[in-house]
Amino acid sequence: MKAILLVGGFGTRLRPLTLNTPKAVVPIFDRPFLHYQLDLLEQLPEIDEVILSLNYQPDAIERVAGDRRGNGPRIRYLVEPRPLGTGGAVKFAEPYLDDTVVVFNGDVLAGIDLRAVVDLHRSRGARATIVLTPVDNPSAYGLVETDAAGNVRAFREKPDPDEITCDTINAGIYVLEPGTFDRIPPGTKYSIERRYFPSLVERGETFVAYVERGYWIDIGTAAKYMQVHRDVMGGRCAAHPFAGRADNEPLVDTSAAVDRGVRIEAPCFVGAGARVAAGAAILANSVVGASAAVETEAVIDGAILWPDSAVGAGATVRDAIVGRGARVEAGAVVGPGSVLGDDSVVTAFSKV
Numbered sequence: 001m002k003a004i005l006l007v008g009g010f011g012t013r014l015r016p017l018t019l020n021t022p023k024a025v026v027p028i029f030d031r032p033f034l035h036y037q038l039d040l041l042e043q044l045p046e047i048d049e050v051i052l053s054l055n056y057q058p059d060a061i062e063r064v065a066g067d068r069r070g071n072g073p074r075i076r077y078l079v080e081p082r083p084l085g086t087g088g089a090v091k092f093a094e095p096y097l098d099d100t101v102v103v104f105n106g107d108v109l110a111g112i113d114l115r116a117v118v119d120l121h122r123s124r125g126a127r128a129t130i131v132l133t134p135v136d137n138p139s140a141y142g143l144v145e146t147d148a149a150g151n152v153r154a155f156r157e158k159p160d161p162d163e164i165t166c167d168t169i170n171a172g173i174y175v176l177e178p179g180t181f182d183r184i185p186p187g188t189k190y191s192i193e194r195r196y197f198p199s200l201v202e203r204g205e206t207f208v209a210y211v212e213r214g215y216w217i218d219i220g221t222a223a224k225y226m227q228v229h230r231d232v233m234g235g236r237c238a239a240h241p242f243a244g245r246a247d248n249e250p251l252v253d254t255s256a257a258v259d260r261g262v263r264i265e266a267p268c269f270v271g272a273g274a275r276v277a278a279g280a281a282i283l284a285n286s287v288v289g290a291s292a293a294v295e296t297e298a299v300i301d302g303a304i305l306w307p308d309s310a311v312g313a314g315a316t317v318r319d320a321i322v323g324r325g326a327r328v329e330a331g332a333v334v335g336p337g338s339v340l341g342d343d344s345v346v347t348a349f350s351k352v
């Protein structure tokens, strides 16, 4: 069995973070996001190959994707000649598929029982099975209506307010039969959400829904990217590196140098080679990335510092994201919602 991870998007809503780092490999604590998805796929040992469907900055994804310990599935990198859309990307992978395929949007994380999804697909003899999750506002997603027997009755991508008839949306996780790809024209931009799924409904094919009420997130915006860190640190999402920890202590890498006299509040994470000077404060829900530096009297409060960034003496970074190699100079204040791109500099005493 094969899996396809759709990781070709531009990550527009996560700019500037995605200018040098495709969304699929943005760091979550100390690992690229993609590794969390590969962890999920390990629930299905019959998956012997994961096809990474690439377009935007494929090299950046290739560099980190294979960098995993253990004997996981083989990884195949498929680079589209141009963006083919979610359906076109699946069609492009068709020559490499054998039978049933598991497909993931490359930006979703879920506490999902994939075995149960595949079992449902098989027991129903489905042509396609889609995982649904309930959300408060479906407008930014694909709305999916089902009937009492758990069949999909309608699929509406990014519905208008008057089209919102239920709260279940497409979670971006599918089990598909390649025989259904005959309707996707090769080499053409084609949306799985706007065309393939509605066509399954129109033709009355067995299109089954699996509703997941556990944890689910799409990390595609800065707010959601920050949220997933909080959810893992807070135990709402069981994932690396916090899953299974009995204590509620700050998680500090053994190679980090946190001076005595640092005020450090759980939950938080300090990565490999990071340096935090005496007198600084790392407050709850903060993430200090690998080799980042925090100088004395600086306050990191619910913020995420990417690797190699630096926060100067007396500076404050609150509920914000600081990109790779960026510098917040002494006394500067970076406030809630700020997202500093890689290598940006906030000069001393500036307020952002």
Ligand code: GDD
Residues within 6 Å of the ligand: 006, 007, 008, 009, 010, 011, 023, 053, 054, 055, 080, 082, 083, 084, 085, 086, 089, 105, 106, 107, 108, 140, 141, 142, 143, 157, 169, 170, 171, 172, 193, 218, 220
């Ligand atoms: N290979 C490839 N080629 N991948 C693509 C392309 C492409 O042309 N376009 C998008 N992708 C990938 C993105 O990288 C992302 O991982 C995934 O497809 C979904 O694209 P998004 O841009 O993140 O879509 P969305 O979040 O607005 O909506 C999708 O996800 C929602 C759940 O998070 C839809 O599938 C919705 O129906 C769904 O509810």
Ligand code: MG
Residues within 6 Å of the ligand: 105, 107, 218, 219, 220
């Ligand atoms: Mg998305």
